[in-house]
Amino acid sequence: MKISEPNPDIMHIEALRKEFVSDFGRDTLENLTLEQYAMRTGDKKNFCYRLEREQIGMGDIRNATAQKFGIWVRKTTGEYDFTKKYGETPEEAFSVIRDELCKLVDAGASDDYTAIRNNKIAPIVRFKILSMYYPDKFLTIHSERHLSYFCSKSGIPFSEEDDELVLQRKLILWKDGQAEIRDLSLLEYVAYLYERFEDPPTVDKGLTKKKSRLRKLKDELKVFDRQHPKKKRTEVEVAQRSVLVASIVKERAAGVCQLCNKPAPFYNKNGEAYLECHHVVWIARGGDDEVYNAVALCPNCHRKMHVLDDSSDVASLKEIAKQ
Numbered sequence: 001m002k003i004s005e006p007n008p009d010i011m012h013i014e015a016l017r018k019e020f021v022s023d024f025g026r027d028t029l030e031n032l033t034l035e036q037y038a039m040r041t042g043d044k045k046n047f048c049y050r051l052e053r054e055q056i057g058m059g060d061i062r063n064a065t066a067q068k069f070g071i072w073v074r075k076t077t078g079e080y081d082f083t084k085k086y087g088e089t090p091e092e093a094f095s096v097i098r099d100e101l102c103k104l105v106d107a108g109a110s111d112d113y114t115a116i117r118n119n120k121i122a123p124i125v126r127f128k129i130l131s132m133y134y135p136d137k138f139l140t141i142h143s144e145r146h147l148s149y150f151c152s153k154s155g156i157p158f159s160e161e162d163d164e165l166v167l168q169r170k171l172i173l174w175k176d177g178q179a180e181i182r183d184l185s186l187l188e189y190v191a192y193l194y195e196r197f198e199d200p201p202t203v204d205k206g207l208t209k210k211k212s213r214l215r216k217l218k219d220e221l222k223v224f225d226r227q228h229p230k231k232k233r234t235e236v237e238v239a240q241r242s243v244l245v246a247s248i249v250k251e252r253a254a255g256v257c258q259l260c261n262k263p264a265p266f267y268n269k270n271g272e273a274y275l276e277c278h279h280v281v282w283i284a285r286g287g288d289d290e291v292y293n294a295v296a297l298c299p300n301c302h303r304k305m306h307v308l309d310d311s312s313d314v315a316s317l318k319e320i321a322k323q
Contacts, residue, residue, distance in 0.1 A: 037094065123164065136186060158170060248294075253275055
């Protein structure tokens with residue numbers, strides 16, 4: 001989960017990382033074989049062994065079982081075993097895993113948080129891979145519990161609904177605002193966090209237990225019983241919009257603009273990613289103030305939709321709103 005050495009040799013860690021990324025570049029991943037990927041006894045050159053054992057300085061993931069890699073070799077039989085969500089045979093499963101590896105590296109390059117979240121690779125492996133290939137974008141902390149612990153210790157507002165991507169981004173933004181550490185590399189910054197705050201408690205249920213705010217909001221919307229929009233007559237006719245609809249679509253977006261797929265540009269005073277609710281078919285044009293007609297957009301994309309209202313963007317957002 002962290003740089004495990006008391007005084008990490010940053011230059012040595014970085015040299016090992018560069019060697020790994022060179023050996024397993026994007027083109028190499030495209031043609032990676034099962035034998036090059038999965039661990040075998042005594043083989044120290046494959047992707048999984050090197051990621052887990054050689055690259056401890058980029059985050060220690062040894063405490064999780066080999067199942068985290070999706071496919072592995074059983075010591076008792078020497079045969080491949082695999083997680084059934086990937087396929088029915090080792091070859092079929094690995095084909096999916098290899099494809100997900102390529103998608104993940106591509107998503108990291110383009111900051112496509114939606115694709116990163118939807119990637120099928122186990123989170124602990126997924127985030128270590130991202131930190132390996134993009135050390136200037138992603139922290140070498142792959143545990144949500146550790147990330148939220150450091151946010152708490154640093155006084156950074158965060159929500160129980162924040163995932164690894166959001167928590168990492170908050171910690172990086174906080175670093176950039178601290179004059180004494182803003183020039184540290186992210187690798188040095190992680191070492192700084194563990195040295196300053198030490199490891200989080202082994203058991204910390206308050207930070208790891210997540211509540212489903214989205215489900216609660218949807219239940220409240222049912223109670224609201226589709227009574228909106230109502231109209232009040234003052235000097236003009238005003239359609240009252242449901243706060244619940246806006247809250248639901250923002251929770252559903254998980255801090256990522258649903259048009260440009262980029263993370264929210266900033267966080268509000270409550271530590272929540274700032275997005276704005278947009279009705280795909282405008283209420284002024286007869287659109288419904290319902291979840292199936294609403295999305296969460298960054299301010300820039302929201303203004304873009306009201307200025308350009310591009311038909312292809314509208315079509316794309318309609319499909320997203322229905323999900």
